[in-house]
Amino acid sequence: MFLTETKRFHFLLLLIILHSEVEQAYAVWPMPQQMSQSTDRYPINPQLLAFSYARDSAAQSGCSVLDAAFERYFNLIFPDFQLTMPVFSFLLYFLQYFVNKTEIEDFPRFQFRGLLLDTSRHYLPMPAILKTLDAMAYSKFNVFHWHIVDDPSFPYQSRNYPDLSSKGAFHPMTHIYTQSDVKRVIYHARLRGIRVVPEFDSPGHTQSWGKGQPDLLTSCYKGKVPSGTFGPVNPTLSSTYQFLNGLFKEVTSVFPDSYLHLGGDEVDFTCWRSNPNVQAFMAKMGFGSDYTKLESYYMENIVNITAALNKTSIVWQDVFDYRERIPMDTVLEIWKGVPADYRAELGRITLAGYRVLLSAPWYINHISYGQDWRNAYTVQPQNFSGTEQQKKLVIGGEVCMWGEYVDATNLTPRLWPRASAAAERLWSDEEKTSSVDKAFPRLEDFRCTLIRRGIQAEPLFVGHCKHELDRLVVVH
Amino acid sequence: MFLTETKRFHFLLLLIILHSEVEQAYAVWPMPQQMSQSTDRYPINPQLLAFSYARDSAAQSGCSVLDAAFERYFNLIFPDFQLTMPVFSFLLYFLQYFVNKTEIEDFPRFQFRGLLLDTSRHYLPMPAILKTLDAMAYSKFNVFHWHIVDDPSFPYQSRNYPDLSSKGAFHPMTHIYTQSDVKRVIYHARLRGIRVVPEFDSPGHTQSWGKGQPDLLTSCYKGKVPSGTFGPVNPTLSSTYQFLNGLFKEVTSVFPDSYLHLGGDEVDFTCWRSNPNVQAFMAKMGFGSDYTKLESYYMENIVNITAALNKTSIVWQDVFDYRERIPMDTVLEIWKGVPADYRAELGRITLAGYRVLLSAPWYINHISYGQDWRNAYTVQPQNFSGTEQQKKLVIGGEVCMWGEYVDATNLTPRLWPRASAAAERLWSDEEKTSSVDKAFPRLEDFRCTLIRRGIQAEPLFVGHCKHELDRLVVVH
Numbered sequence: 001m002f003l004t005e006t007k008r009f010h011f012l013l014l015l016i017i018l019h020s021e022v023e024q025a026y027a028v029w030p031m032p033q034q035m036s037q038s039t040d041r042y043p044i045n046p047q048l049l050a051f052s053y054a055r056d057s058a059a060q061s062g063c064s065v066l067d068a069a070f071e072r073y074f075n076l077i078f079p080d081f082q083l084t085m086p087v088f089s090f091l092l093y094f095l096q097y098f099v100n101k102t103e104i105e106d107f108p109r110f111q112f113r114g115l116l117l118d119t120s121r122h123y124l125p126m127p128a129i130l131k132t133l134d135a136m137a138y139s140k141f142n143v144f145h146w147h148i149v150d151d152p153s154f155p156y157q158s159r160n161y162p163d164l165s166s167k168g169a170f171h172p173m174t175h176i177y178t179q180s181d182v183k184r185v186i187y188h189a190r191l192r193g194i195r196v197v198p199e200f201d202s203p204g205h206t207q208s209w210g211k212g213q214p215d216l217l218t219s220c221y222k223g224k225v226p227s228g229t230f231g232p233v234n235p236t237l238s239s240t241y242q243f244l245n246g247l248f249k250e251v252t253s254v255f256p257d258s259y260l261h262l263g264g265d266e267v268d269f270t271c272w273r274s275n276p277n278v279q280a281f282m283a284k285m286g287f288g289s290d291y292t293k294l295e296s297y298y299m300e301n302i303v304n305i306t307a308a309l310n311k312t313s314i315v316w317q318d319v320f321d322y323r324e325r326i327p328m329d330t331v332l333e334i335w336k337g338v339p340a341d342y343r344a345e346l347g348r349i350t351l352a353g354y355r356v357l358l359s360a361p362w363y364i365n366h367i368s369y370g371q372d373w374r375n376a377y378t379v380q381p382q383n384f385s386g387t388e389q390q391k392k393l394v395i396g397g398e399v400c401m402w403g404e405y406v407d408a409t410n411l412t413p414r415l416w417p418r419a420s421a422a423a424e425r426l427w428s429d430e431e432k433t434s435s436v437d438k439a440f441p442r443l444e445d446f447r448c449t450l451i452r453r454g455i456q457a458e459p460l461f462v463g464h465c466k467h468e469l470d471r472l473v474v475v476h
Numbered sequence: 477m478f479l480t481e482t483k484r485f486h487f488l489l490l491l492i493i494l495h496s497e498v499e500q501a502y503a504v505w506p507m508p509q510q511m512s513q514s515t516d517r518y519p520i521n522p523q524l525l526a527f528s529y530a531r532d533s534a535a536q537s538g539c540s541v542l543d544a545a546f547e548r549y550f551n552l553i554f555p556d557f558q559l560t561m562p563v564f565s566f567l568l569y570f571l572q573y574f575v576n577k578t579e580i581e582d583f584p585r586f587q588f589r590g591l592l593l594d595t596s597r598h599y600l601p602m603p604a605i606l607k608t609l610d611a612m613a614y615s616k617f618n619v620f621h622w623h624i625v626d627d628p629s630f631p632y633q634s635r636n637y638p639d640l641s642s643k644g645a646f647h648p649m650t651h652i653y654t655q656s657d658v659k660r661v662i663y664h665a666r667l668r669g670i671r672v673v674p675e676f677d678s679p680g681h682t683q684s685w686g687k688g689q690p691d692l693l694t695s696c697y698k699g700k701v702p703s704g705t706f707g708p709v710n711p712t713l714s715s716t717y718q719f720l721n722g723l724f725k726e727v728t729s730v731f732p733d734s735y736l737h738l739g740g741d742e743v744d745f746t747c748w749r750s751n752p753n754v755q756a757f758m759a760k761m762g763f764g765s766d767y768t769k770l771e772s773y774y775m776e777n778i779v780n781i782t783a784a785l786n787k788t789s790i791v792w793q794d795v796f797d798y799r800e801r802i803p804m805d806t807v808l809e810i811w812k813g814v815p816a817d818y819r820a821e822l823g824r825i826t827l828a829g830y831r832v833l834l835s836a837p838w839y840i841n842h843i844s845y846g847q848d849w850r851n852a853y854t855v856q857p858q859n860f861s862g863t864e865q866q867k868k869l870v871i872g873g874e875v876c877m878w879g880e881y882v883d884a885t886n887l888t889p890r891l892w893p894r895a896s897a898a899a900e901r902l903w904s905d906e907e908k909t910s911s912v913d914k915a916f917p918r919l920e921d922f923r924c925t926l927i928r929r930g931i932q933a934e935p936l937f938v939g940h941c942k943h944e945l946d947r948l949v950v951v952h
Contacts, residue, residue, distance in 0.1 A: 121938040122935055122938065122939070122940065123940055125945055152938045152939070153940075170939070170940040171940070174945050175940060175945075365845075366845045367843055367844070367845050368843070368844060368845065369841075369842045369843050369844065369881075370881065403938070404937060404938055405845075405846065405847075405934065405935060405936075405937065406934075406935070407934070407935050407940075407944070408944075409888075409889045409927070409932040409933060409934045409935070410886070410889035410890075410932075410934040410935075412885075413885045413886035413889070414886075451885070456885040456886075457885060458881065458882075458883070458885045458886040459598060459881060459882070459883050459885070459886075460881075461880060461881065462597040462598065462628045462879070462880055463598070463628070463646070464598065464599055464629075464646040464647070464651060464883075468883070468884075469601055469650050469651075
């Protein structure tokens with residue numbers, strides 16, 4: 001009721017104020033590589049505005065992705081245009097838009113600018129994911145890393161293995177992603193220039209897999225008898241690899257992206273150690289008591305399965321740390337440690353010639369009081385000891401929103417605009433964006449832009465956004 | 477679109493499942509003083525359910541507050557009743573409710589269980605405030621401490637001093653609370669057993685007041701000339717007290733509660749010291765260079781104004797720390813320090829015979845990663861050195877949500893269920909609620925109850941709520 005009143009009221013206000021008020025230009029975020037703006041202001045007529053393809057552009061008229069983007073951005077630039085035109089055309093006289101003459105030349109610093117959502121620790125309903133994709137595009141993220149399954153739940157509804165979600169999801173009917181849900185996410189992302197990289201993390205983080213796939217997980221022993229609990233995927237059985245081959249075959253056909261994230265992090269060896277069959281396998285393979293060799297054996301097998309499906313593997317850094325023999329095109333993702341640690345790891349991985357993604361300083365699920373976006377902003381992904389060649393192997397980074405304490409109730413304000421700080425680091429020239437204090441007012445402005453576009457981004461500090469009351473939804 | 481589909485889907489599911497599923501009893505939060513529950517389950521018919529007044533109850537049939545509460549709670553207990561009855565009456569056969577035979581005797585441990593919202597650092601639209609009142613009632617909070625104005629903005633639209641908001645609010649028309657807004661908040665609160673205590677904090681925290689009330693604030697000097705900036709309220713002018721008398725007269729007629737919060741915290745003396753007129757006043761009054769005496773002088777004056785209006789003052793602890801002569805019925809609110817500090821302050825204030833409110837450990841705007849509700853839960857408000865008589869002077873406490881980093885985008889998930897942890901501490905028996913680990917599953921349950929009632933309370937840990945997808949709103 002209040003919202004309606006407020007909206008109507010704003011409307012009357014438009015009549016009174018807009019003829020005298022010139023809307024301020026909004027800050028551009030992330031900072032373009034080159035931008036020159038003159039103080040000359042020109043009135044623009046929305047009806048005459050046109051987007052156009054450059055003559056030498058690879059894309060030309062008819063490119064469906066860009067044509068759809070032009071339409072979306074027209075509505076973002078002139079949010080009141082459709083609202084006012086048909087019924088209230090007399091308002092147009094007052095609705096005057098201006099633009100400063102501006103030239104922008106732009107390209108990303110890093111090719112891989114990812115954001116991870118975790119839909120296993122809490123289920124995220126489809127609108128929350130689609131909304132996140134919208135907001136990602138506004139910050140020029142271009143990879144949605146979908147950490148779709150993990151220990152707590154298995155919401156991916158597999159065509160070939162339906163028991164995985166019917167037994168492993170929080171709820172078999174409501175807390176799942178159907179094939180059509182996944183298609184919709186991929187479609188929505190594609191139109192926004194975002195690729196979707198799914199992660200099927202194993203051999204650890206797979207408790208939920210075991211419910212719908214008997215014999216997949218290692219049976220843990222207490223003394224000489226099974227304890228009734230289960231550990232990581234059992235790497236000693238050929239049935240394991242048959243199943244994974246089947247699952248990955250399906251997954252790589254559903255997700256068209258050239259990358260598949262295989263996980264490989266945090267494998268606890270306790271259960272493997274307890275199991276006599278695993279012990280026997282270790283002896284047979286000559287692994288001694290070094291269970292990292294068993295993990296390597298497993299990871300090499302699934303990386304090879306993935307390669308045979310013509311996909312490139314991404315894995316967490318643990319896989320490199322255990323010195324596994326993995327194809328040179330595998331991408332390693334760094335998630336551990338304080339700056340000194342991840343810098344050393346950046347050096348080691350790139351020295352070995354692997355491409356690397358940096359996530360460690362962008363675990364955005366970690367929160368602290370105040371302006372913690374500043375930490376995300378001041379990361380220097382290429383500031384480590386190494387040659388120029390090594391630096392080029394840093395292909396980008398990822399903001400990770402792990403789901404222990406996050407679901408659809410708090411996802412959006414916790415992500416935005418904090419993730420946007422990392423987004424500028426991944427997109428913009430480092431020298432031109434070296435001052436966190438100069439970034440602050442631009443990011444505040446950008447946060448208001450997000451609010452205006454319907455993203456419930458939280459405030460950076462005291463103040464208000466001009467359009468916050470039109471766009472905000474509080475259900476009552 | 478997704479929501480609609482999901483809802484329709486749930487509906488079909490009801491037909492299939494509900495005849496065999498018995499809904500689990502929800503945990504009671506905060507823990508009642510006495511509760512005995514038998515394992516006997518009885519089916520209940522919503523149409524025959526009746527709330528009734530005890531024979532010896534002071535309230536009897538016709539009490540409008542309780543009658544309205546009965547109606548609200550009927551709908552909370554049977555959320556699907558109205559939905560299913562008119563159109564889908566055939567469903568009733570399947571919708572079977574059960575209740576365990578339960579006897580509860582209950583009363584609050586502390587009489588004053590408050591929650592502070594700060595509507596100056598960010599404006600909170602009316603629906604956000606009303607929603608918070610709903611959620612407060614669910615956790616048995618009974619005081620809404622409305623920190624309505626402060627340095628950044630003055631959203632209270634005064635009848636007698638309209639310039640205060642027209643010049644001091646973030647926006648003179650949209651970012652204000654009109655007289656009818658305030659009435660609506662008070663009405664909404666009253667029906668939920670919540671009193672509304674407004675705070676007009678002075679002499680510090682008043683920058684926004686100065687915009688609409690010239691000469692109220694102290695003009696700061698740089699050397700012998702005014703610097704153009706302003707400090708706290710000018711305590712040396714009789715016009716100051718005339719204005720405050722007028723404002724408080726209005727405010728105490730608008731807000732019917734017997735308390736008025738006068739603030740009195742964090743007064744910076746730099747500006748007072750710089751001003752030659754203030755210096756002259758100090759000399760005339762014999763205050764020497766002790767500016768705490770000037771502050772005392774000011775606070776005593778406004779506490780007396782308040783007393784003359786038949787209201788009881790609440791002030792922040794600073795007022796006691798400066799040893800001001802204030803009426804013995806004044807309530808002191810403790811906001812400073814780590815546990816050792818606030819315990820000592822509890823001892824000092826109660827030893828002097830004043831009633832006290834504890835807020836220091838419940839600054840819930842401070843966030844940290846993980847389950848920080850545990851800190852709020854383990855507070856022991858009466859655990860300080862003092863007599864039994866002193867302990868009784870602790871009349872309660874307040875959860876404070878200061879607004880530096882909070883507005884309507886993130887208020888609800890940041891408040892709930894974290895504030896509910898403090899609510900149980902303020903309501904329930906301390907010994908019966910001494911285990912934070914035992915509280916955890918009950919609070920998780922209660923969080924799901926909040927979700928079911930439409931409050932976007934954030935998760936405590938990994939998992940899901942049964943009704944989360946029906947109630948959740950993500951705008952797309």
